[in-house]
Amino acid sequence: MDDFSATNRDHWDELAELHPSTPLYDVDGFLAGESSLMDLEREELGSVEGNSLLHLQCHFGMDTLSWAREGATVTGVDFSPKAIEMARELRDEAGIDAERATFVESDVYELTDNLDGEFDVVFTSYGTISWLSDIDRWAEIIDHFLTPGGTFYIAEIHPVVGAVEKTNEQWAKFEYPYFSDEVHRFDDDKGYASDDTIENGTTFFWAHTTGDILNALIGAGLDIEFVHELPKICYQRFPNLVEGDDRWWRFPGGEPDIPMTLSVKATKRE
Numbered sequence: 001m002d003d004f005s006a007t008n009r010d011h012w013d014e015l016a017e018l019h020p021s022t023p024l025y026d027v028d029g030f031l032a033g034e035s036s037l038m039d040l041e042r043e044e045l046g047s048v049e050g051n052s053l054l055h056l057q058c059h060f061g062m063d064t065l066s067w068a069r070e071g072a073t074v075t076g077v078d079f080s081p082k083a084i085e086m087a088r089e090l091r092d093e094a095g096i097d098a099e100r101a102t103f104v105e106s107d108v109y110e111l112t113d114n115l116d117g118e119f120d121v122v123f124t125s126y127g128t129i130s131w132l133s134d135i136d137r138w139a140e141i142i143d144h145f146l147t148p149g150g151t152f153y154i155a156e157i158h159p160v161v162g163a164v165e166k167t168n169e170q171w172a173k174f175e176y177p178y179f180s181d182e183v184h185r186f187d188d189d190k191g192y193a194s195d196d197t198i199e200n201g202t203t204f205f206w207a208h209t210t211g212d213i214l215n216a217l218i219g220a221g222l223d224i225e226f227v228h229e230l231p232k233i234c235y236q237r238f239p240n241l242v243e244g245d246d247r248w249w250r251f252p253g254g255e256p257d258i259p260m261t262l263s264v265k266a267t268k269r270e
């Protein structure tokens with residue numbers, strides 16, 4: 001593991017411990033039977049009943065376990081040991097059978113050394129891509145773990161959002177490059193889910209454009225079924241966003257009109 005990944009892992013270890021008690025991650029609601037998944041991925045991915053599902057960068061496993069409740073046999077992967085520990089605890093607390101929900105501690109880039117098998121579905125969502133240094137290698141790993149005819153699905157913060165720092169009433173302020181091959185450093189003493197001060201506030205991230213993501217999947221041999229760009233986001237990324245009853249955050253009045261969520265569904269050729 002390089003220094004960038006080690007620094008990021010320390011950050012995620014700290015957030016994995018913090019997040020289960022934050023309102024954004026409604027663990028009580030989940031334990032009461034609610035799904036943590038957004039309507040988008042549930043509708044666009046469709047039924048996973050009876051499927052094997054690999055969830056990359058699963059954090060502390062709430063979405064992974066929500067897919068298990070929808071009938072999939074799930075494997076969640078994350079490089080944060082704390083996240084994996086919390087995921088296993090949450091699984092047990094939720095009374096989900098360990099044979100139906102496995103959690104593997106691994107860097108995505110080392111997963112072929114740490115996990116065997118093929119999966120009907122490979123899933124990843126919201127806040128994953130920018131932690132990855134090599135998007136082509138990521139797509140190859142997805143292809144490696146998909147069974148022929150299997151489905152890859154991603155719902156992600158739109159890459160344009162990564163380039164925007166703040167908004168005012170008029171328009172979003174573009175602060176970071178959209179096109180960049182460099183690694184970027186970000187320092188913040190707070191995470192995204194609460195106002196708690198954190199110690200491991202330094203992270204390193206990479207900008208991947210929508211084209212980079214799609215071309216990586218195409219280059220790995222996947223057939224793209226659809227690409228959707230949506231003017232809503234799953235958390236309060238900008239101060240003037242307003243949350244709807246559907247848990248999506250939008251700009252009041254619909255402006256500024258930037259894409260904030262990207263979803264892609266693709267298939268591995270038979």
Ligand SMILES: C[S@@+](CC[C@H](N)C(=O)[O-])C[C@H]1O[C@@H](n2cnc3c(N)ncnc32)[C@H](O)[C@@H]1O
Pocket residue numbers: 005008009012013057058059060061062063077078079080083106107108109125126127128131132
């Ligand atoms: C924003 S969270 C995932 C969000 C997820 N949708 C959720 O909210 O539960 C990003 C996750 O990616 C993991 N991660 C970052 N880089 C990784 C890598 N190279 N390999 C595996 N996991 C990684 C972090 O540990 C973290 O749990």
